[in-house]
Amino acid sequence: MERRERADAARNRQAILRAAEDLLRRHPPEQVSVERVAVAAGVGKGTVFHRFGSRTGLMRELMGERARELDEAVAEGPPPLGPGAPPVERLVAFLGAVAELAARNGNLVAAHEHAVTTRRSEPRETNPIYVGWHRHVTALIAEGRPDVDAEEIAHLLLGTLHMEPIASQLRAGDSARLARAFAALAEGLLGGPAA
Structure with missing residues (x-):
């Protein structure tokens, strides 16, 4: 039974x-x-x-399902997304993959964001997906540029996903423009262009 x-x-x-x-x-x-x-x-x-x-829990679980594949690629996949590539290449690959994931799942990302922001007790910064992504971006920036505030820059980069002009573009399915902008920022910060 x-x-x-x-x-x-x-x-x-x-x-x-x-x-x-x-x-x-x-x-x-x-x-x-x-x-x-x-x-x-x-x-x-x-x-x-x-x-x-709650609705937040449902959206978080569904978003988690989508994020797991990316997390596995970061931890165990081939470079540049996985280990073994220089920090700039990994950062460009990761931010591009995040943009693509957001564009493929535009309404889910919007629903997840809405659910999180309407529950004042659960700030975005405590969301397990955001925490994991922020930790990864921070580590890559710190490895490539130990002289800068890697944690704050990681918040700035990931925070762009929640800005309405960018979110609207991603809901429309366009990740290429954001991926190029992320690459330019990462290469400018860490030295590039990525190979």
């Missing part, structure tokens, strides 16, 4: 995540409520809240 309940919970989790993702593809983020997700997933609203805690 216990094994069946775990299998049911796993199926419900996947159904909820798929429903949220599908709704975000078809509707503006502000129209994707827990109630709509529950109906689309064929579960009760209470099931969504029990599994994810």
Whole structure:
């Protein structure tokens, strides 16, 4: 019986995540409520809240699913995204990958951002995805330029993703322009251009 309940919970989790993702593809983020997700997933609203805690938790989990692949590439993948390349090359590759991820998942990123910013108790800087990305960017900057405030510069770079002109561009699916701008900034900061 216990094994069946775990299998049911796993199926419900996947159904909820798929429903949220599908709704975000078809509707503006502000129209994707827990109630709509529950109906689309064929579960009760209470099931969504029990599994994810809130709309913020649901969006965070869905965003986490998208970010895991990037995190694995950074930790174990081939250079320049993975270990083994100079800091400037890794930073250019990472920021380009973040821009691409944001553009591929524009409504999800917007929904996640909206969910986080409307919950005053959970600032963006405590979000596990942001924390991990900030730590990585900080380390690369500190390695390439130990004379600068790497933590603050990392906040500046990652914060651009939340500026409305950039967010609008990413929601439209355009990551190339931001990736080029990130590359110019990284190369200017750490010495470049990247090979």
